Every structure is written in C-alpha cells, then in structure tokens.
Amino acid sequence: MFTGIIEEIGSVKTFRRGGSSSFLRIQAEKVLENTQIGDSIAVNGVCLTVTAIDGGIFQADVMNETIARSSLGGLGSGSMVNLERAMAANGRFGGHIVSGHIDGTGEITAIKKDGIATWYTISADADILRYIVEKGSVAIDGVSLTVAKVDETGFSVSIIPHTAANTILPTKKVGDRVNLENDIIGKYVEKLILPRNTSAAEKSRIDMRFLAENGF
Numbered sequence: 001m002f003t004g005i006i007e008e009i010g011s012v013k014t015f016r017r018g019g020s021s022s023f024l025r026i027q028a029e030k031v032l033e034n035t036q037i038g039d040s041i042a043v044n045g046v047c048l049t050v051t052a053i054d055g056g057i058f059q060a061d062v063m064n065e066t067i068a069r070s071s072l073g074g075l076g077s078g079s080m081v082n083l084e085r086a087m088a089a090n091g092r093f094g095g096h097i098v099s100g101h102i103d104g105t106g107e108i109t110a111i112k113k114d115g116i117a118t119w120y121t122i123s124a125d126a127d128i129l130r131y132i133v134e135k136g137s138v139a140i141d142g143v144s145l146t147v148a149k150v151d152e153t154g155f156s157v158s159i160i161p162h163t164a165a166n167t168i169l170p171t172k173k174v175g176d177r178v179n180l181e182n183d184i185i186g187k188y189v190e191k192l193i194l195p196r197n198t199s200a201a202e203k204s205r206i207d208m209r210f211l212a213e214n215g216f
Contacts, residue, residue, distance in 0.1 A: 004144020047100025095144025096161030
C-alpha cells in the first residue's frame with residue numbers, strides 16, 4: 001500500500017522489452033534506503049517488485065498486462081519517474097490509500113497557470129470517471145491529488161508549487177498519457193451494495209440519493 005506522496009524522482013537507465021515480459025532498471029537514492037529484494041516501489045503509480053539492486057540502481061519486472069494498463073510502455077532511457085516505497089506500518093498518511101494497481105490511463109487535454117498553482121485537465125474513459133468525484137482523491141502518475149472539477153469527459157486538478165517541485169508533473173505536456181488510479185474505497189462500496197452481475201448501465205445510476213437510501 002502507498003500514500004501518493006512521492007519520495008523522489010528517479011531516472012530510467014534501461015527499459016528492456018521482451019516477448020512475454022520486460023524489465024526496468026531505475027536509478028534512485030532515497031527509495032533504496034533499507035530496501036531489499038522483494039520490496040515494493042511504485043513507479044509512476046505502478047506497484048513493482050524489486051528483483052535486483054546494484055548500487056544506486058534497482059530492477060523490476062514488468063508484465064505485459066502492466067504495460068497494457070499503464071503508460072510505462074512509453075518510458076525509455078533517461079525518462080524521469082515518480083517513486084514511492086510501500087508505506088511502513090508505523091507511517092503517516094499524507095495522501096490517501098493508493099494500491100499501485102492502475103485502473104487505466106488518461107490524456108492531458110489542458111494545462112493552465114493560476115497564480116502559484118497549475119491546473120491540469122485530464123480526459124478519461126467513462127469506467128474511470130464514474131469513480132471520480134469532486135473533492136475526492138485520485139492518483140495521477142502515483143501522486144495523490146484532490147479532484148477540483150469533474151464532468152462527463154474528464155476532470156481537473158490543481159497542484160501547488162511543492163508538488164510541482166517534487167514530482168514529474170511539470171514535465172508533462174498536453175497530449176501526454178498519465179496513469180490513473182481511482183480511490184479504492186468507492187469501488188469497494190459499489191461492490192458491497194450492488195448485486196452480482198450488475199450491468200454497467202445499472203452501475204451508472206448510482207448517485208448521492210441512491211447511497212443515502214442504502215445507508216451510506
């Protein structure tokens with residue numbers, strides 16, 4: 001489990017793609033402190049298992065499913081990535097519950113400065129957007145952020161200078177793909193209150209009135 005608070009920005013040294021699997025080698029510093037083989041590190045929000053450590057470089061395998069679900073396939077030598085170690089049992093929740101299991105990707109459609117802040121607007125598929133609520137949480141490339149606006153085609157977040165200085169978000173431009181992970185609590189609530197084999201159309205009818213009528 002992660003919190004969405006990025007610990008450092010790493011640099012991809014190698015991304016070797018194979019027929020059935022691939023592996024990443026990433027240069028890092030802070031996230032390697034006390035890290036052992038078998039530990040988990042989120043790379044742009046994707047939970048990966050450390051399979052080797054060589055000085056200041058760690059290696060992780062990447063399955064085809066992971067490449068298909070995320071934007072990791074677009075990485076190459078020199079790419080900068082957000083890194084976070086799995087949360088320790090005695091750690092603090094600075095963000096929100098992040099599993100590192102990406103729901104899909106979105107596309108940045110607009111970037112706008114607003115005083116000290118920067119707005120990012122991201123388009124996403126309906127099956128992702130239905131779990132995104134205004135003032136709720138979403139992880140974008142592993143960064144825990146608050147949703148400021150949401151509509152039928154996408155949502156917007158506003159980041160402060162500290163977030164900009166400590167993540168790769170400022171390197172993004174319009175048209176770039178980003179990894180998205182919905183707040184897992186919403187998905188569990190849906191699973192618990194809906195009968196099995198509920199269709200997508202029926203799920204789309206969940207609103208605040210429905211939740212109130214069912215005790216939420």
